[in-house]
Amino acid sequence: MAFSAGRSEATRGSAVVPEPQQASQALLRPVRLGNAFEDTVGRLLQTIKLGVLAPGDSLPPERELATRLGVSRDTVREAIKSLADAGYLVSRRGRYGGTFLAESLPRPTEGVVRFGRADIDDALRLREILEVGAARMAATRTLTAAERDGLWSRLSDVRCACLEDYRRLDSRLHLAVAEAAGSPSLVPLVAENRMRLNALLDQIPLLRRNITHSNEQHEAIVIAILAGDPDAAAAAMQAHIAGSAALLHGFLD
Known part of the structure; x- marks a missing residue:
């Protein structure tokens, strides 16, 4: 299943925005079970930072992410909550609910040392x-x-x-x-x-x-x-x- 577009046709138009399939399949692959939570957070951050997800796009459902990453739904849920708390994701309820990439991602605080x-x-x-x-x-x-x-x-x-x-x-x-x-x-x-x-x-x-x-x-x-x-x-x-x-x-x- 591909990433859903996340935004309604009213806001994004009638064109379908295709998912970069190869990138998402490569990034959202089974993690090391010894560090399932940490690796899940890392894989989700990769999809965000490498542009596989665009601002406002939705993540796949928890069940699909759990299957693709080879972890439990609880692990996926906790990883999503952690990234939401950190400002990378937004969860919405209702008919068009789900988990979405934040429109504006966290930026380093001014003066913070950057590491390569x-x-x-x-x-x-x-x-x-x-x-x-x-x-x-x-x-x-x-x-x-x-x-x-x-x-x-x-x-x-x-x-x-x-x-x-x-x-x-x-x-x-x-x-x-x-x-x-x-x-x-x-x-x-x-x-x-x-x-x-x-x-x-x-x-x-x-x-x-x-x-x-x-x-x-x-x-x-x-x-x-x-x-x-x-x-x-x-x-x-x-x-x-x-x-x-x-x-x-x-x-x-």
């Missing part, structure tokens, strides 16, 4: 090298009681964080994982990369569903480290980083 894809890729690749390795190494060590308690405490802090404190407490947990790796030289490298990452993350909205998912991934990382399972710890950290990457590329590319 190369900047994002560099920060994320370095993060993957540092933090996946840190999680794996931490899981190979016999941690002291203080180190184990520190990880649980940092995990608890970020899980209970309000939105204003979330990024700071999230950073503290990731630094605690780096500390648990047992290499003092690693911690300042992770801290420096985290500063770059936070500068990127500060340019995109905090999405509640992403926070919930991130906290589930945080728990998986910490449990794997404490269980002494290096492969599981590395895989959980890799999945966590991939979710952040999907959102950053979606909003900032």
Whole structure:
């Protein structure tokens, strides 16, 4: 099914506006289930930013999007709500209701630093090298009681964080994982990369569903480290980083 035109013939005329079929099929393809919400947000943002959808055009129905993306309707609904809260989409009720691309998309605030894809890729690749390795190494060590308690405490802090404190407490947990790796030289490298990452993350909205998912991934990382399972710890950290990457590329590319 093609994208619906979204506007009535009275406002757009009698001509049918064709959907760029190949582009929409390529972009709205099945996502990685490990980060279904984040990837769904990223794919929808791609269709918006690459012009597959024009201002005022409607999205396909939730059921169709769920089928095309290979996710649940709840995931699609939450992604749409998040993008509506961020100003990209508008939901309307009634006979001609649905979800529509906003007529005017959000613009960067004046004075905000702009990042290119190369900047994002560099920060994320370095993060993957540092933090996946840190999680794996931490899981190979016999941690002291203080180190184990520190990880649980940092995990608890970020899980209970309000939105204003979330990024700071999230950073503290990731630094605690780096500390648990047992290499003092690693911690300042992770801290420096985290500063770059936070500068990127500060340019995109905090999405509640992403926070919930991130906290589930945080728990998986910490449990794997404490269980002494290096492969599981590395895989959980890799999945966590991939979710952040999907959102950053979606909003900032």
